[in-house]
Amino acid sequence: MEQKSAPKSVIRRLPMYLRILDDLLANDVEIVSSRELSDETGFTAEQIRKDLAFFGAFGTRGTGYNTSFLRDKILKIIGLDEQTNIIVVGAGHLGIALTRFNIRQNPYVNVVAIFDIDPNVIGKKIADIEVMPASKMKEISVKHDVKVAVLTVPSEHAQTAAEDIVKSGIRVIFNFSLSKLYVPSSVYIHNADLSIELQSLIYYATSRVVI
């Protein structure tokens, strides 16, 4: 396996910059300094300059970044300059919540279908998106060139669902199930580990140190 060029941590920060740039553009702010981006994100200005320099130098020393140009650059780097088709696998409470949330909030992705194995939910609509049988996953995914699957099924079905996803030609899984998934190494799995996040929060809740 070749090493990816940009570290995960950098890729994870880019959408945060993007959100701020969106806000700035909505307020007609044409230039932004790394210092201002630092104030908004909490990352150091040095870190931000380093992150952005990773993809080429976009800023002007002493002036800052052109907001619109930087936004376009980041969209291109991430791959958000065109809408990305995704699917949601699992139409339970989590699948429903994420679909609604996602549809409302995220202009860069398009949920083409939700898949489930329960005949009681297949055919229903969630936020205007049809719930389809898992057996149709490959057909739909190929047709719409689906790039990402959001996996929200219960643990006991997660591995089977992951295999369906891989067979459908999808290479990125955002895994909300609690299972460890076994997939080919060409598939990238990102675990949404809410339990881990919650545990680390308890440190702030119980430690005596001032936050």
Place this chain on the structure above:
Amino acid sequence: MEQKSAPKSVIRRLPMYLRILDDLLANDVEIVSSRELSDETGFTAEQIRKDLAFFGAFGTRGTGYNTSFLRDKILKIIGLDEQTNIIVVGAGHLGIALTRFNIRQNPYVNVVAIFDIDPNVIGKKIADIEVMPASKMKEISVKHDVKVAVLTVPSEHAQTAAEDIVKSGIRVIFNFSLSKLYVPSSVYIHNADLSIELQSLIYYATSRVVI
């Protein structure tokens, strides 16, 4: 505001070490090296040694860490050596999903109540936990010494709910709503920014670089 002693990134990694130590103990593994922890987590052995050294040197050079001792230490550092009482605010799809998930998965926290403002759900039970009116939040939170609130209400109710949480004496909010919350600086908010996570995943789905 005083600077916290441990960086956020370290605190976020501790529960990941904990999970591995739990697995090792379940398999009667008494000693673990930073190299083995590295293989399991993907962090470098050096990073792991540095993280753990932050709280005192627990390992023996050339041998490794005593699994059980290290686990106990991490539990104490995070504050998981005693069960932490939490509440879930919002009994919609996300609140239900997180409560069920959380209850099943997390031995260190105890959800004492779920709060909502909808009379149709108040009084119902989710995973054996009662849904109570938001007006009871302070009473219940003080009684059970609640440390963390998981906020899952829709955006339009998020600020009001956050104020209820703060008035209830809770200092840590795990925010799943899409709103920016305005709270006193003594309150620690962690945003579960699933939209940002999804966007950064698209990089891996659309870039041509080998993962």
